[in-house]
Amino acid sequence: MGWQARFITSILLLLCGSVCTAQPAATADLLERLDATEAGLEILETQFGPSDPRLAETLEQLADRYIALLQFDAAHAVLDRATQISRLADGLFTPQQLPLLQKKIANYANRGDWSNANTHAEHLLWLYRGKTPLSDDLVGQLLGLAHLHLRGVVEDALQQQSYHFRQALESNRLALLVANAVWGEQDSRVVAVIYQLLKQHHLQSVAIERGGQTGYALREMAPGTRWVYDKDAMRRVHYFAGMGLLQQMRAVFSAQAVPDREAVAMVDLYLADWQVLFTRKEDALANYLYAYQGLLEAGVASELVNRFLAVPEVLPIAEFFGSIETALAARTNGRHTAAANATQGNSLTLQFAEWSHSFPNVQAPAGVAPMVGEEADFALFSFYLSGLNEVSRWISGSFRKGIGVAERIEILELQTGSPDPEAGFFNKLHSLRFRPSMQDGMPTATSGTIRYIVANY
DSSP states (O other): OHHHHHHHHHHHHHTOHHHHHHSOOOOHHHHHHHHHHHHHHHHHHHHHOTTOGGGHHHHHHHHHHHHHTTOHHHHHHHHHHHHHHHHHHHOSOOGGGHHHHHHHHHHHHHTTOHHHHHHHHHHHHHHHHHTSOOOHHHHHHHHHHHHHHHHHHHHSOGGGHHHHHHHHHHHHHHHHHHHHHHHOTTOTTHHHHHHHHHHHHHHHHHHHHHOHHHHHHHTBSSTTOSOBOOHHHHHHHHHHHHHHHHHHHHHHHHTSSSOOHHHHHHHHHHHHHHHHHTTOHHHHHHHHHHHHHHHHHTTOOHHHHHHHHTSOEESSOSSOOSSHHHHHHHHHTTOSGGGTTOOSSSOOEEEEEBSOSSOTTSBOOTTSOOSOOTTOOEEEEEEEEOSSOOEEEEETTEEEEESSOOEEEEEEEEEOOOSSOHHHHHHHHHTOOEEOOEETTEEOOEEEEEEEEOOOO
16 A cells, blocks of 8 residues: 555645645745756756757756746646657657656646646547556556546536546546556555545446536436436446445455455445445445454454444545554544544544535545635534434435434534525535444444535635
């Protein structure tokens, strides 16, 4: 999992338009670095000439400096120059030019030029498919392209949302195929790629459930046609696709020289979470108990399992954790956004930051920053979870039922500029799904508070 954490960090820096916009201060340190890089480039130009391939690395570094300062037009000019130098030296395309193209695409997005970003991203995917050797790097590059398209879901025009959803899923699917080919289907590194693909299916199912233009387009039998599949049928497609991916994860840990029984049991826990998301109560109840028993059989102390499962969590969990220990550590250091301030017992505080106004009931996907600024609106709610009782409500013009739904909701604190925010906030919280608090593998009632942070757009 270490390679994935490093990769996601680099992608966040590369695709930093939304992150940088939230923190636009051009610090003296950044300006000093820019001046130093410009001076270094000038020395190289004097020594080797303006078109020498030895300038390319410094030009790319200079582009990074401009991006950090939100000078996206200047960054584009520098990246374009570096690309031309590389092509003159090495030919129209070499794999070494891919990082430049990736940066150019991300910078188009930084500039709000999604038309060019999309066109170049399609070319990049073509290069990945047919011109790029299979490697560890290609797995990361394809995941990076998926993250770019998820960014496009909320930053590009509304009519492009379904396009970006499809492109993100396809890039993630190809990343898994490459990972299987390079590492082998039983290599534990493929699990992180599988889990990202699982969440792609969840995002599309959420979009379909929300309806509207995007939900309709994602149900089309072929993009651009007027023939669509039934909404429930398409959600079943995504449900069973997710179940298949979870079984692949389970098979990876079962096939190790020494089977990782704790990781297998953790997959069973996530499988039950998946069934909560799709309102399959009896299956979820059975698998939560099965996961608990599997953890005990793997040698995890019942006290530790119960301590971990006593805290409910907003679903889906941001990443897969193969042990109770790593999951607890992530909760403590804040990697679980939805449980950053959780405490054991009947009194607990959760935190949830929505991805965007378009998709308020999901957290930002891995590698994509939430659209949340320092002065973001928020509401602090008290809530009650009755385990996995089915709850039905009329929300945004439709009757919806679900399990793992918050009840007895009361607003304790509200910070918002909206003139009539309360109904909207209640709808937002009602749309969340929770892994319930559990004792000995059985859901239990619990109450607490949740700080719900609203995206800027």
